[in-house]
Amino acid sequence: MDVSGQAKGILAEFKAFLEKTNAIGAAIAIAIGIATTQFVNALVHIVIEPILDLVKLSDRGFWIWKWDIAALLSATLTFVATMWVLFLFAKAFMKKEAPKA
Numbered sequence: 001m002d003v004s005g006q007a008k009g010i011l012a013e014f015k016a017f018l019e020k021t022n023a024i025g026a027a028i029a030i031a032i033g034i035a036t037t038q039f040v041n042a043l044v045h046i047v048i049e050p051i052l053d054l055v056k057l058s059d060r061g062f063w064i065w066k067w068d069i070a071a072l073l074s075a076t077l078t079f080v081a082t083m084w085v086l087f088l089f090a091k092a093f094m095k096k097e098a099p100k101a
Contacts, residue, residue, distance in 0.1 A: 024093055028086050035082040042075035 018024050046068045 024090070028090050028094075031082070031086055035079055035086075039075055039079040042072060046072040046075070 050068075
């Protein structure tokens with residue numbers, strides 16, 4: 001067996017391992033969790049905290065909220081882009097199950 005044949009065999013074995021253990025699904029779930037955490041943290045820091053500062057009559061208040069809308073938009077676009085890439089990755093690499101009759 002030549003080197004390219006061995007490499008193909010190892011890759012096929014690795015792909016079978018990933019499908020058997022559902023490692024791709026676990027990796028996607030972890031990535032979704034990380035992206036969601038980052039988005040929620042940005043939402044809380046940019047929107048919720050300034051509103052609470054207004055309620056407390058803090059000097060931070062509305063001005064920081066007003067200027068951080070770009071950061072919120074950035075966090076939202078990053079979240080959406082991450083979800084889109086993960087969807088495409090899952091669609092391309094995850095094993096499709098046959099419908100149960």
